[in-house]
Amino acid sequence: MATYKKRGYKPKAVKEQVDKEAEIAAEEMESTTAEVFNTLDETAGKTEEWVAENQKYIFIGVAVLALFALVYIGFDKFVRQPKEATAANEMYQAQKFFKLAEQAEATQKDSLYNLALNGGEGKLGLLEVVDEYGSTNTGNIANYYAGFALLKTGKYKEAITALEKFSSKDPILEALSYGGIADSFAQLKNYDEALKFYQKASEVEENDFTTPKFLLKLAKLAIDQGKPSIAVSSLEKIKKEFVKSTAFSEVEGLLARAKAIK
Numbered sequence: 001m002a003t004y005k006k007r008g009y010k011p012k013a014v015k016e017q018v019d020k021e022a023e024i025a026a027e028e029m030e031s032t033t034a035e036v037f038n039t040l041d042e043t044a045g046k047t048e049e050w051v052a053e054n055q056k057y058i059f060i061g062v063a064v065l066a067l068f069a070l071v072y073i074g075f076d077k078f079v080r081q082p083k084e085a086t087a088a089n090e091m092y093q094a095q096k097f098f099k100l101a102e103q104a105e106a107t108q109k110d111s112l113y114n115l116a117l118n119g120g121e122g123k124l125g126l127l128e129v130v131d132e133y134g135s136t137n138t139g140n141i142a143n144y145y146a147g148f149a150l151l152k153t154g155k156y157k158e159a160i161t162a163l164e165k166f167s168s169k170d171p172i173l174e175a176l177s178y179g180g181i182a183d184s185f186a187q188l189k190n191y192d193e194a195l196k197f198y199q200k201a202s203e204v205e206e207n208d209f210t211t212p213k214f215l216l217k218l219a220k221l222a223i224d225q226g227k228p229s230i231a232v233s234s235l236e237k238i239k240k241e242f243v244k245s246t247a248f249s250e251v252e253g254l255l256a257r258a259k260a261i262k
Contacts, residue, residue, distance in 0.1 A: 087133035087136045088138045091141075092123070093120065094125050094129065097112050097120060098113070098145050101115075101116060101149070109152065110153055113152050114153065116149050126142045126149060130146060130162070130165075134165075140167060143162045143165040143166040147160075147163035150162055151163075151183060151187075154187075156185075157188070160185065163184075164181065171204050174204050175201045175202075176201070176210065178198075178214075179201040182214070186221060195222060198215075198217050199214075213245075215234040216234070216235075218231075219231040228259065232255065235251050239252075
């Protein structure tokens with residue numbers, strides 16, 4: 001008689017072996033799961049134990065952080081803000097003198113710049129604002145105005161010191177401050193430093209105002225100092241990228257001079 005095997009049929013021995021392996025695997029999984037939970041329990045227990053043992057220090061730490069936050073808020077509200085307001089009030093008249101000096105005739109400029117620097121009409125000058133309120137935003141701005149007032153009155157070393165103290169996230173003001181430092185170094189005949197700061201001024205976030213302005217100054221000084229390659233690269237940049245700038249009208253003539261030196 002012919003014999004055949006039913007689909008899915010397994011000999012008894014094989015079936016028993018498979019069942020046994022499945023049982024072992026289930027036991028191992030159960031054991032592993034238990035170990036994981038035991039480990040988690042132990043970790044949680046140790047954490048709770050550590051918290052319990054160090055509870056006093058944790059509370060102290062939280063209290064210290066809260067105290068720092070309160071001190072900062074109090075300082076900002078009752079010290080910094082009033083100081084900022086006082087500084088701004090004191091500097092108002094000095095700024096007014098500075099702006100008048102910018103608009104005045106040549107014979108009046110020096111006296112107005114000196115009033116801006118040293119004070120008048122019962123208000124502090126820019127230099128005193130820097131001394132008394134240097135840590136405030138107003139004191140920082142006072143460095144900027146003082147730097148240019150000192151530059152305009154021929155106090156070039158003092159101008160460099162003031163402008164180097166000034167800092168700003170405004171790219172125009174940052175570039176102008178570098179340009180003021182460069183102008184001061186040029187007046188002191190420290191031409192290498194002047195070239196360096198004109199370069200820095202031209203590279204602060206390129207724009208249509210300060211970039212061509214200081215590239216042109218850089219080129220002119222480079223020509224005077226016999227460094228035509230610096231001049232040519234600066235002038236070519238103006239010619240290519242700043243056609244609408246006021247500096248553009250001078251480019252061709254200066255390029256001819258620079259190339260003649262080269």
